[in-house]
Amino acid sequence: MDDTLFTATEAVEDDLNTVFFILKAPRRRLTIRFIHRNGRCRLRELAKELTAIQMNTTPERVSNEEYRNVYNSLSQTHLPQLADANVITYNSDRQIVAPAVNIDVVYVMYRLAQLHAAQQLHQQQSPID
Template identity: 40%
Template structure:
């Protein structure tokens, strides 16, 4: 495998990891924490954001759905890309070796989207 192919494969994996909003939010939450985060904490924070409620009110079926999605899909995807380190036995997450890159790409994507949306708004008015 040549260098360009390796880079392409790496970038494809990282960009695939950034496709889901829940994964991007995990990346952001990990960046904001100095310690490891439990899957429960991540699920509470994501549920609160998605449901537009306080973290204390992030319970019930919405919480269970987020918790299961994180445990069964999202965290392993981020871990496979070395964006996070996911200890499935302890149910905790910390930053992986590619976390800073993923955070940067996620932030750039958000800025680009906001810029495009503001230009569309300006063009229509």
């Protein structure tokens, strides 16, 4: 096998592994969806919105404890991982999150996975002819 082809194949495998790792965590998926739809925002706003989604409520009704939990996990774990994969940019000093070069590709893969899951669920619920 050509070494160049082998190296390219390894690079694709690494990229796919990164995308699958990124999409594995629900909080990262919510972050990708929010940033893809809304663009640049402050970490505080992102944490409030994600907490509300996870708690099935409005941002105004989110408790401080729930908010702090999401805020801390975003700032300490999820945002740095998304930034390392060039899905977002994260300025921890200014607390700003923005889309980066890979957000569209990762968002498309996220949506494809959602559509596939919905199709599978529909097929399971449909009566057999």
